[in-house]
Amino acid sequence: MQEAALALYGERGYEETTVAEIAERAGLTKRTFFRYFTDKREVLFWGSELLEQQMVAAIETAPAPPAGSALALIGAALDAAAAAFEEVREFAAPRYRIIASSRELRERELIKAASLATAMAGALRAREIGDTAAALAAHTGVSVMHVAFEHWVGDPDQTPFQQIARDALAQLREMAAAG
Amino acid sequence: MQEAALALYGERGYEETTVAEIAERAGLTKRTFFRYFTDKREVLFWGSELLEQQMVAAIETAPAPPAGSALALIGAALDAAAAAFEEVREFAAPRYRIIASSRELRERELIKAASLATAMAGALRAREIGDTAAALAAHTGVSVMHVAFEHWVGDPDQTPFQQIARDALAQLREMAAAG
DNA sequence: ACGAGTGATGTCACCTGGTGCCATTACACT
DNA sequence: AGTGTAATGGCACCAGGTGACATCACTCGT
Numbered sequence: 001m002q003e004a005a006l007a008l009y010g011e012r013g014y015e016e017t018t019v020a021e022i023a024e025r026a027g028l029t030k031r032t033f034f035r036y037f038t039d040k041r042e043v044l045f046w047g048s049e050l051l052e053q054q055m056v057a058a059i060e061t062a063p064a065p066p067a068g069s070a071l072a073l074i075g076a077a078l079d080a081a082a083a084a085f086e087e088v089r090e091f092a093a094p095r096y097r098i099i100a101s102s103r104e105l106r107e108r109e110l111i112k113a114a115s116l117a118t119a120m121a122g123a124l125r126a127r128e129i130g131d132t133a134a135a136l137a138a139h140t141g142v143s144v145m146h147v148a149f150e151h152w153v154g155d156p157d158q159t160p161f162q163q164i165a166r167d168a169l170a171q172l173r174e175m176a177a178a179g
Numbered sequence: 180m181q182e183a184a185l186a187l188y189g190e191r192g193y194e195e196t197t198v199a200e201i202a203e204r205a206g207l208t209k210r211t212f213f214r215y216f217t218d219k220r221e222v223l224f225w226g227s228e229l230l231e232q233q234m235v236a237a238i239e240t241a242p243a244p245p246a247g248s249a250l251a252l253i254g255a256a257l258d259a260a261a262a263a264f265e266e267v268r269e270f271a272a273p274r275y276r277i278i279a280s281s282r283e284l285r286e287r288e289l290i291k292a293a294s295l296a297t298a299m300a301g302a303l304r305a306r307e308i309g310d311t312a313a314a315l316a317a318h319t320g321v322s323v324m325h326v327a328f329e330h331w332v333g334d335p336d337q338t339p340f341q342q343i344a345r346d347a348l349a350q351l352r353e354m355a356a357a358g
Numbered sequence: 359a360c361g362a363g364t365g366a367t368g369t370c371a372c373c374t375g376g377t378g379c380c381a382t383t384a385c386a387c388t
Numbered sequence: 389a390g391t392g393t394a395a396t397g398g399c400a401c402c403a404g405g406t407g408a409c410a411t412c413a414c415t416c417g418t
Contacts, residue, residue: 019375029397034376069357103290110289111282135326136351143318147311172315176355178248197403208368213405 001026001036005043010094014102041108044095047088048112052119054080059123070129070137074144075169077120081145082162085152093153117142144168180205180215184222189273193281220287223274226267227291231298233259238302249308249316253323254348256299260324261341264331272332296321323347 004025008017019040023033037043058080065072085092099105117138124134148165155164183204187196198219202212216222237259244251264271278284296317303313327344334343 018373030375031377031398032396035395038376040375066357070354071357106293107286107290110293111286114285114289132326132330132347132350133354136322136347137354139322139326140319140351143315143322147314147318151311168311168315171311172319173355175249175312175316176352178245178250198405199403209404210369210406211367214366217405219404 001028001033002043002046006091006095006098009044009098014098014105039108041105044099044105045108045112047084048116051081051084052116054084055116056119056123059120059127064127070124070133071140071169071173073124073127073129074120074137074141075166077141078145078148078165078169079162082160082165085149085161089158096149096153113142113146140172144172180207180212181222181225185270185274185277188223188277193277193284218287220284223278223284224287224291226263227295230260230263231295233263234295235298235302238299238306243306249303249312250319250348250352252303252306252308253299253316253320254345256320257324257327257344257348258341261339261344264328264340268337275328275332292321292325319351323351 001022005022008022008025019033020030022043023030055077058076059073062073062076099109120141121134121138124137125131129137144165148161148168151164152159152161180201184201187201187204198212199209201222202209234256237255238252241252241255278288299320300313300317303316304310308316323344327340327347330343331338331340
Protein backbone atom coordinates (compact mmCIF):
# COMPACT_ATOMS: atom_id res chain seq x y z
CA MET A 1 0.00 0.00 0.00
CA GLN A 2 2.83 2.36 0.85
CA GLU A 3 4.57 1.43 -2.37
CA ALA A 4 1.43 2.11 -4.35
CA ALA A 5 0.99 5.47 -2.70
CA LEU A 6 4.59 6.54 -3.18
CA ALA A 7 4.46 5.53 -6.84
CA LEU A 8 1.19 7.29 -7.58
CA TYR A 9 2.08 10.44 -5.65
CA GLY A 10 5.29 10.54 -7.64
CA GLU A 11 3.65 9.95 -11.01
CA ARG A 12 0.58 12.12 -10.83
CA GLY A 13 1.14 14.34 -7.83
CA TYR A 14 -0.29 14.09 -4.34
CA GLU A 15 -3.45 16.11 -4.78
CA GLU A 16 -4.29 14.51 -8.08
CA THR A 17 -4.09 11.04 -6.58
CA THR A 18 -7.18 9.63 -4.98
CA VAL A 19 -7.24 7.20 -2.10
CA ALA A 20 -9.42 4.87 -4.11
CA GLU A 21 -6.73 4.74 -6.79
CA ILE A 22 -4.03 3.88 -4.29
CA ALA A 23 -6.13 1.13 -2.81
CA GLU A 24 -7.00 -0.25 -6.23
CA ARG A 25 -3.32 -0.31 -7.21
CA ALA A 26 -2.63 -2.31 -4.06
CA GLY A 27 -5.53 -4.66 -4.80
CA LEU A 28 -7.53 -3.39 -1.87
CA THR A 29 -10.30 -0.94 -1.08
CA LYS A 30 -10.58 2.63 0.05
CA ARG A 31 -12.15 1.40 3.27
CA THR A 32 -9.20 -0.86 3.95
CA PHE A 33 -6.73 1.93 3.29
CA PHE A 34 -8.30 3.91 6.09
CA ARG A 35 -7.98 0.98 8.42
CA TYR A 36 -4.22 1.03 8.03
CA PHE A 37 -3.66 4.76 7.80
CA THR A 38 -5.68 7.40 9.54
CA ASP A 39 -5.05 9.73 6.63
CA LYS A 40 -4.16 10.13 3.02
CA ARG A 41 -1.00 11.82 4.35
CA GLU A 42 0.03 9.37 6.99
CA VAL A 43 1.03 6.74 4.46
CA LEU A 44 4.21 8.74 3.79
CA PHE A 45 5.24 8.94 7.43
CA TRP A 46 5.41 5.38 8.47
CA GLY A 47 8.88 5.24 9.97
CA SER A 48 8.62 8.41 11.95
CA GLU A 49 7.84 6.86 15.34
CA LEU A 50 10.88 4.66 14.92
CA LEU A 51 13.13 7.62 14.23
CA GLU A 52 11.71 9.34 17.25
CA GLN A 53 12.39 6.34 19.45
CA GLN A 54 15.96 6.05 18.22
CA MET A 55 16.74 9.68 18.84
CA VAL A 56 15.18 9.57 22.29
CA ALA A 57 17.12 6.40 23.10
CA ALA A 58 20.32 8.10 22.00
CA ILE A 59 19.68 10.92 24.45
CA GLU A 60 18.91 8.46 27.23
CA THR A 61 22.01 6.37 26.75
CA ALA A 62 24.59 8.98 25.78
CA PRO A 63 27.52 9.32 28.19
CA ALA A 64 26.90 11.96 30.82
CA PRO A 65 27.98 15.33 29.42
CA PRO A 66 29.42 18.20 31.44
CA ALA A 67 26.66 19.79 33.51
CA GLY A 68 24.23 21.91 31.58
CA SER A 69 25.46 20.82 28.20
CA ALA A 70 22.16 19.92 26.60
CA LEU A 71 23.52 20.35 23.11
CA ALA A 72 25.98 17.51 23.58
CA LEU A 73 23.00 15.22 24.06
CA ILE A 74 21.35 16.72 21.01
CA GLY A 75 24.50 15.84 19.11
CA ALA A 76 24.05 12.22 20.13
CA ALA A 77 20.46 12.27 18.92
CA LEU A 78 21.57 13.71 15.59
CA ASP A 79 24.09 10.91 15.22
CA ALA A 80 21.28 8.43 15.68
CA ALA A 81 19.24 10.24 13.05
CA ALA A 82 22.23 10.12 10.72
CA ALA A 83 22.43 6.36 11.00
CA ALA A 84 18.72 6.04 10.24
CA PHE A 85 18.85 8.39 7.27
CA GLU A 86 21.83 6.74 5.62
CA GLU A 87 19.93 3.48 5.53
CA VAL A 88 17.13 4.94 3.46
CA ARG A 89 19.16 7.36 1.37
CA GLU A 90 17.73 6.15 -1.94
CA PHE A 91 14.12 6.77 -0.90
CA ALA A 92 14.82 10.02 0.86
CA ALA A 93 15.01 12.32 -2.14
CA PRO A 94 11.82 11.29 -3.98
CA ARG A 95 9.88 11.22 -0.75
CA TYR A 96 11.25 14.65 0.12
CA ARG A 97 10.20 16.04 -3.25
CA ILE A 98 6.69 14.75 -2.86
CA ILE A 99 6.34 16.21 0.60
CA ALA A 100 7.79 19.53 -0.49
CA SER A 101 5.26 19.72 -3.30
CA SER A 102 2.19 19.79 -1.09
CA ARG A 103 1.17 22.08 1.70
CA GLU A 104 -0.82 19.38 3.43
CA LEU A 105 2.18 17.10 3.48
CA ARG A 106 4.52 19.79 4.73
CA GLU A 107 2.07 20.44 7.54
CA ARG A 108 2.10 16.82 8.49
CA GLU A 109 5.86 16.70 8.42
CA LEU A 110 6.04 19.71 10.68
CA ILE A 111 3.78 18.21 13.28
CA LYS A 112 5.88 15.08 13.26
CA ALA A 113 8.89 17.28 13.87
CA ALA A 114 7.10 18.99 16.72
CA SER A 115 6.26 15.64 18.23
CA LEU A 116 9.90 14.70 17.94
CA ALA A 117 10.92 17.88 19.70
CA THR A 118 8.49 17.20 22.52
CA ALA A 119 9.77 13.67 22.94
CA MET A 120 13.39 14.80 22.97
CA ALA A 121 12.61 17.54 25.46
CA GLY A 122 11.17 14.90 27.76
CA ALA A 123 14.30 12.80 27.46
CA LEU A 124 16.44 15.82 28.21
CA ARG A 125 14.46 16.62 31.31
CA ALA A 126 15.01 13.06 32.46
CA ARG A 127 18.72 13.85 32.26
CA GLU A 128 18.51 16.79 34.58
CA ILE A 129 18.10 19.53 32.01
CA GLY A 130 15.77 22.33 33.08
CA ASP A 131 12.38 22.75 31.41
CA THR A 132 13.12 25.78 29.30
CA ALA A 133 16.58 24.62 28.33
CA ALA A 134 15.20 21.22 27.39
CA ALA A 135 12.53 22.70 25.15
CA LEU A 136 14.97 25.07 23.51
CA ALA A 137 17.60 22.42 22.98
CA ALA A 138 15.08 19.99 21.54
CA HIS A 139 13.67 22.52 19.11
CA THR A 140 17.16 23.55 18.17
CA GLY A 141 18.06 19.96 17.47
CA VAL A 142 15.07 19.57 15.17
CA SER A 143 15.99 22.77 13.36
CA VAL A 144 19.53 21.58 12.83
CA MET A 145 18.23 18.27 11.59
CA HIS A 146 15.99 19.96 9.05
CA VAL A 147 18.64 22.31 7.77
CA ALA A 148 21.08 19.45 7.52
CA PHE A 149 18.53 17.23 5.82
CA GLU A 150 17.91 19.74 3.09
CA HIS A 151 21.61 20.00 2.40
CA TRP A 152 21.92 16.25 2.43
CA VAL A 153 19.20 15.38 -0.06
CA GLY A 154 20.40 18.01 -2.48
CA ASP A 155 24.10 17.30 -2.14
CA PRO A 156 25.74 15.92 -5.31
CA ASP A 157 28.82 14.92 -3.27
CA GLN A 158 26.75 12.67 -1.05
CA THR A 159 28.39 13.98 2.09
CA PRO A 160 27.33 11.85 5.07
CA PHE A 161 24.46 13.26 7.02
CA GLN A 162 26.39 12.99 10.24
CA GLN A 163 29.06 15.34 9.01
CA ILE A 164 26.60 17.90 7.69
CA ALA A 165 24.64 17.85 10.93
CA ARG A 166 27.75 18.20 13.06
CA ASP A 167 28.93 21.12 11.01
CA ALA A 168 25.55 22.80 11.34
CA LEU A 169 25.47 22.29 15.08
CA ALA A 170 28.98 23.69 15.41
CA GLN A 171 27.99 26.67 13.32
CA LEU A 172 25.03 27.31 15.57
CA ARG A 173 27.28 27.25 18.64
CA GLU A 174 29.62 29.72 17.02
CA MET A 175 26.75 31.99 16.17
CA ALA A 176 25.39 31.85 19.70
CA ALA A 177 28.78 32.52 21.16
CA ALA A 178 29.37 35.53 18.93
CA GLY A 179 27.80 38.95 19.46
CA MET B 180 -17.07 35.89 10.26
CA GLN B 181 -13.90 35.56 12.32
CA GLU B 182 -15.82 36.46 15.45
CA ALA B 183 -18.44 33.85 14.69
CA ALA B 184 -15.79 31.22 14.10
CA LEU B 185 -13.85 32.03 17.26
CA ALA B 186 -17.04 31.95 19.32
CA LEU B 187 -18.27 28.66 17.89
CA TYR B 188 -14.89 26.96 18.06
CA GLY B 189 -14.72 28.03 21.68
CA GLU B 190 -18.23 26.91 22.58
CA ARG B 191 -18.51 23.58 20.80
CA GLY B 192 -14.98 22.74 19.78
CA TYR B 193 -13.29 23.02 16.42
CA GLU B 194 -14.14 19.64 14.96
CA GLU B 195 -17.73 19.79 16.12
CA THR B 196 -18.28 23.12 14.43
CA THR B 197 -19.32 23.11 10.82
CA VAL B 198 -18.49 25.76 8.27
CA ALA B 199 -22.16 26.13 7.45
CA GLU B 200 -22.84 26.96 11.10
CA ILE B 201 -20.16 29.63 11.18
CA ALA B 202 -21.51 31.20 8.03
CA GLU B 203 -25.06 31.08 9.31
CA ARG B 204 -24.00 32.78 12.57
CA ALA B 205 -22.42 35.52 10.49
CA GLY B 206 -25.54 35.82 8.32
CA LEU B 207 -23.78 34.43 5.28
CA THR B 208 -23.31 31.20 3.38
CA LYS B 209 -20.84 28.36 3.35
CA ARG B 210 -19.85 29.37 -0.16
CA THR B 211 -19.10 32.89 0.94
CA PHE B 212 -16.99 31.65 3.82
CA PHE B 213 -14.76 29.89 1.34
CA ARG B 214 -14.42 33.04 -0.69
CA TYR B 215 -12.85 34.80 2.28
CA PHE B 216 -10.87 31.93 3.73
CA THR B 217 -9.29 29.13 1.80
CA ASP B 218 -9.91 26.84 4.74
CA LYS B 219 -11.87 26.06 7.84
CA ARG B 220 -8.54 26.59 9.64
CA GLU B 221 -7.36 29.77 8.05
CA VAL B 222 -10.00 31.86 9.78
CA LEU B 223 -7.94 31.63 12.96
CA PHE B 224 -4.72 32.86 11.36
CA TRP B 225 -5.67 36.14 9.92
CA GLY B 226 -2.98 38.37 11.43
CA SER B 227 -0.11 36.06 10.70
CA GLU B 228 1.16 37.77 7.55
CA LEU B 229 1.24 41.02 9.46
CA LEU B 230 3.33 39.53 12.26
CA GLU B 231 5.66 38.10 9.66
CA GLN B 232 6.06 41.47 7.99
CA GLN B 233 6.76 43.21 11.27
CA MET B 234 9.41 40.73 12.31
CA VAL B 235 11.06 40.87 8.90
CA ALA B 236 11.01 44.64 8.99
CA ALA B 237 12.63 44.59 12.41
CA ILE B 238 15.48 42.52 11.04
CA GLU B 239 15.85 44.83 8.06
CA THR B 240 15.98 48.01 10.10
CA ALA B 241 17.85 46.90 13.21
CA PRO B 242 21.17 48.68 13.80
CA ALA B 243 24.09 46.80 12.29
CA PRO B 244 25.28 44.22 14.81
CA PRO B 245 28.88 43.01 15.20
CA ALA B 246 29.82 40.81 12.26
CA GLY B 247 28.31 37.36 12.31
CA SER B 248 25.93 38.06 15.12
CA ALA B 249 22.74 36.80 13.59
CA LEU B 250 21.12 36.28 16.97
CA ALA B 251 21.21 39.99 17.72
CA LEU B 252 18.97 40.51 14.70
CA ILE B 253 16.74 37.70 15.89
CA GLY B 254 16.45 39.56 19.17
CA ALA B 255 15.16 42.59 17.32
CA ALA B 256 12.58 40.45 15.54
CA LEU B 257 11.45 39.02 18.87
CA ASP B 258 11.01 42.52 20.24
CA ALA B 259 8.73 43.29 17.32
CA ALA B 260 6.76 40.13 18.04
CA ALA B 261 6.49 41.17 21.66
CA ALA B 262 4.90 44.47 20.71
CA ALA B 263 2.40 42.71 18.48
CA PHE B 264 1.51 40.11 21.09
CA GLU B 265 0.96 42.56 23.90
CA GLU B 266 -1.65 44.32 21.81
CA VAL B 267 -3.79 41.21 21.53
CA ARG B 268 -3.09 39.71 24.91
CA GLU B 269 -6.75 39.23 25.75
CA PHE B 270 -7.47 37.17 22.65
CA ALA B 271 -4.23 35.23 22.79
CA ALA B 272 -5.16 32.70 25.45
CA PRO B 273 -8.54 31.53 24.14
CA ARG B 274 -7.20 31.37 20.61
CA TYR B 275 -4.21 29.42 21.86
CA ARG B 276 -6.43 26.93 23.67
CA ILE B 277 -8.50 26.33 20.57
CA ILE B 278 -5.46 25.75 18.42
CA ALA B 279 -3.87 23.48 20.98
CA SER B 280 -7.02 21.37 21.06
CA SER B 281 -6.90 20.29 17.45
CA ARG B 282 -4.23 18.54 15.46
CA GLU B 283 -5.34 20.19 12.22
CA LEU B 284 -4.97 23.60 13.79
CA ARG B 285 -1.59 22.84 15.28
CA GLU B 286 -0.43 21.73 11.87
CA ARG B 287 -1.56 24.97 10.37
CA GLU B 288 0.17 26.95 13.06
CA LEU B 289 3.38 25.08 12.46
CA ILE B 290 3.38 25.82 8.76
CA LYS B 291 2.82 29.48 9.51
CA ALA B 292 5.83 29.31 11.80
CA ALA B 293 7.86 27.66 9.06
CA SER B 294 6.85 30.37 6.66
CA LEU B 295 7.94 32.92 9.23
CA ALA B 296 11.29 31.20 9.58
CA THR B 297 11.79 31.22 5.82
CA ALA B 298 10.95 34.90 5.60
CA MET B 299 13.29 35.79 8.44
CA ALA B 300 16.08 33.72 6.92
CA GLY B 301 15.70 35.73 3.74
CA ALA B 302 15.94 38.98 5.67
CA LEU B 303 19.04 37.71 7.46
CA ARG B 304 20.71 36.81 4.18
CA ALA B 305 20.00 40.33 2.99
CA ARG B 306 22.06 41.47 5.96
CA GLU B 307 25.11 39.48 5.00
CA ILE B 308 24.42 36.39 7.05
CA GLY B 309 25.48 33.15 5.36
CA ASP B 310 22.83 30.71 4.13
CA THR B 311 23.20 28.05 6.78
CA ALA B 312 23.61 30.52 9.61
CA ALA B 313 20.56 32.43 8.41
CA ALA B 314 18.40 29.32 8.32
CA LEU B 315 19.60 28.18 11.72
CA ALA B 316 19.16 31.56 13.32
CA ALA B 317 15.69 31.98 11.86
CA HIS B 318 14.54 28.57 13.07
CA THR B 319 16.09 29.26 16.42
CA GLY B 320 14.19 32.52 16.66
CA VAL B 321 10.92 30.79 15.93
CA SER B 322 11.67 28.15 18.54
CA VAL B 323 12.42 30.79 21.14
CA MET B 324 9.24 32.60 20.21
CA HIS B 325 7.18 29.46 20.69
CA VAL B 326 8.72 28.53 23.99
CA ALA B 327 8.30 32.08 25.23
CA PHE B 328 4.73 32.24 23.97
CA GLU B 329 3.72 29.18 25.92
CA HIS B 330 5.17 30.66 29.10
CA TRP B 331 3.48 33.95 28.36
CA VAL B 332 -0.08 32.72 27.85
CA GLY B 333 0.07 30.55 30.93
CA ASP B 334 1.75 33.07 33.18
CA PRO B 335 -0.41 34.29 36.08
CA ASP B 336 2.06 37.14 36.72
CA GLN B 337 1.52 38.52 33.23
CA THR B 338 5.23 38.98 32.69
CA PRO B 339 5.79 40.94 29.46
CA PHE B 340 6.50 38.79 26.44
CA GLN B 341 9.61 40.75 25.67
CA GLN B 342 11.19 39.85 28.96
CA ILE B 343 10.34 36.17 28.67
CA ALA B 344 11.68 36.01 25.15
CA ARG B 345 14.90 37.77 26.04
CA ASP B 346 15.46 35.44 28.96
CA ALA B 347 14.87 32.44 26.73
CA LEU B 348 17.27 33.71 24.09
CA ALA B 349 19.92 34.38 26.73
CA GLN B 350 19.43 30.91 28.10
CA LEU B 351 19.93 29.43 24.67
CA ARG B 352 23.17 31.35 24.24
CA GLU B 353 24.41 30.07 27.58
CA MET B 354 23.54 26.55 26.63
CA ALA B 355 25.34 26.82 23.33
CA ALA B 356 28.39 28.32 24.96
CA ALA B 357 28.56 25.59 27.59
CA GLY B 358 29.83 22.06 26.96
C1' DA C 359 -33.55 58.68 -15.39
C1' DC C 360 -31.74 54.75 -17.79
C1' DG C 361 -28.79 50.89 -19.10
C1' DA C 362 -24.20 48.82 -18.67
C1' DG C 363 -20.76 47.21 -15.97
C1' DT C 364 -18.85 45.47 -11.59
C1' DG C 365 -18.40 43.23 -7.17
C1' DA C 366 -20.41 40.58 -3.52
C1' DT C 367 -23.46 36.99 -2.47
C1' DG C 368 -26.53 32.93 -3.08
C1' DT C 369 -27.76 28.35 -5.25
C1' DC C 370 -26.81 24.08 -6.95
C1' DA C 371 -24.27 20.14 -8.37
C1' DC C 372 -20.41 17.70 -7.68
C1' DC C 373 -15.96 15.40 -5.97
C1' DT C 374 -13.16 13.49 -2.37
C1' DG C 375 -11.59 12.45 2.33
C1' DG C 376 -13.14 10.10 6.08
C1' DT C 377 -16.37 7.11 9.23
C1' DG C 378 -19.96 3.90 11.08
C1' DC C 379 -22.30 -0.27 10.39
C1' DC C 380 -23.01 -4.64 8.84
C1' DA C 381 -21.94 -8.62 5.70
C1' DT C 382 -18.56 -11.71 3.97
C1' DT C 383 -14.56 -14.40 3.77
C1' DA C 384 -10.81 -17.00 5.48
C1' DC C 385 -8.42 -19.17 8.85
C1' DA C 386 -7.37 -21.28 13.48
C1' DC C 387 -8.61 -23.96 17.25
C1' DT C 388 -11.36 -27.47 19.49
C1' DA D 389 -18.47 -29.95 11.93
C1' DG D 390 -18.74 -25.86 14.67
C1' DT D 391 -17.24 -21.77 16.68
C1' DG D 392 -14.66 -17.68 17.23
C1' DT D 393 -11.79 -14.05 15.30
C1' DA D 394 -9.26 -11.04 12.25
C1' DA D 395 -9.19 -8.92 7.76
C1' DT D 396 -11.71 -7.19 4.06
C1' DG D 397 -15.60 -5.48 1.27
C1' DG D 398 -19.88 -2.83 0.53
C1' DC D 399 -22.74 0.83 1.41
C1' DA D 400 -24.66 4.90 3.15
C1' DC D 401 -23.56 9.07 4.91
C1' DC D 402 -21.38 13.59 6.49
C1' DA D 403 -18.44 17.57 5.88
C1' DG D 404 -14.86 20.24 3.52
C1' DG D 405 -14.05 22.31 -0.68
C1' DT D 406 -14.81 23.91 -5.77
C1' DG D 407 -16.75 25.28 -10.27
C1' DA D 408 -20.53 27.34 -12.88
C1' DC D 409 -24.16 30.22 -13.10
C1' DA D 410 -27.82 33.31 -11.27
C1' DT D 411 -29.02 37.49 -8.35
C1' DC D 412 -28.72 41.61 -6.38
C1' DA D 413 -27.08 46.12 -5.31
C1' DC D 414 -24.50 49.89 -6.42
C1' DT D 415 -21.89 53.08 -9.42
C1' DC D 416 -21.09 55.65 -13.38
C1' DG D 417 -21.41 57.73 -17.90
C1' DT D 418 -24.75 59.58 -20.87
